[in-house]
Amino acid sequence: MPVEPPPSRWAFPPPAAFPDGDVVALGADLAPGTLLAAYRRGLFPMPSDGPGSPPLWFSPVRRGVLPLTGLVVSRSLRRSCRRFEIRVDTAPAGVIDGCADPARPSGWIDDDVRAAYLRLHELGWVHSVEVWRQGRLVGGLYGVAIGGLFAGESMFHRETDASKVALVALVELLRDQHADTRLLDVQWSTPHLASLGVVEVPRPVFLRRLAAALPLPSPFD
Template identity: 45%
Template sequence: MSECHADFSVFPPVESALTEPNGLLAQGGDLSVEWLLDAYCHGIFPWFNPGEPILWWSPDPRMVLLPADIRVTRSLAKRMRNGGFELRVDSAFADVMRACGAPRPVKPGEGAAGTWISEAMVAAYGRLFDAGYAHSVEIWHDGQLVGGLYGVAIGRMFYGESMFSRVPDASKIALVRLAQQLQQWEFGMIDCQMETPHLSSMGARTLPRAAFVARLAELVKLPHRPGPWTFDVPD
């Protein structure tokens, strides 16, 4: 399967996305491998709540992390060395997605945050995983999955989707290990979608959408590294 068709897309131009809500581009379609690859190749991703139509987004600006810019504090480096964590890749993809989708506590008295990672999304990205495009980076401790992230890789571009931690710093460790490996593989960017203080603290920054789309158009044309992945960065 050809990953990207730069001269054709079922989606409107990303420049036509709304400014409020930021980046809403289209609704409808489906979550087939073909639709998802077309979306990611053009800087678009799905995000919608269960029961809603499929909504497609391309926000401006875009939060990205260049793999070489990953920021590792002394305390995090020490925890990575001495915390007893084990790194695995692509060994529990669906479990990582479901953990990312689990309701999470918010402020006291507000209950738990809702989730957009429905079983339909797990199934859709599972098909991407089976096709060699989706990946999970997992942090294990004493045989238990305690943190990780998942995303989509096309060419030399990685699109981060979501992460989770069941113990402190587990998702940070997953992101650090991913960035280190992607730097070694000469990936150009990790898409982080929306700006957050957490990602900023890890070295991510914002790019205007036009600059983001121009750069990813170059990266998705480079040779694809199909899954399942094996990391060879040192622990």
């Protein structure tokens, strides 16, 4: 079971006070209690500038979510799923480092973010879904699991389809007796994610679904 950290010394605005844009707040820290308080309120952080800069806290007006019955799995992706081995929580640092590869465009995972999410993993809140082939980590994803919420943070691949295979494995893990209420958050939709079944929902809808999902048991417990 995850360990509840000390509460945050920072207070986030209530959803009724969120501004019209995606950015809700600036500042605070990346302590475990702060991060959990943010995710429970529908927020997630991203660096505002360089290393050591205060984080920005986002609650997108149009939120990207993946319905657990809506994942699009092509025939070629089904074949790819048979080529790889799936593991969970055996190499979270390797997955985060793969996602933070400086060669990737628009990278945002710096040392502070890496350390913060590895601390949350040690407490049982961050989980990695890993794709392996011949003993080598070739793809994966990681995110924050709180009750019935899985907040996907990032994914990577070193072989074709490896990140998609991780997503298929995650969806299969979340498809249990609570699947209708679970919430798979991907933050924003992109053309690539939309091709896999991600849809956009208005912020109020996301927050209502979040409130329903949080009391559920986590499939990672």
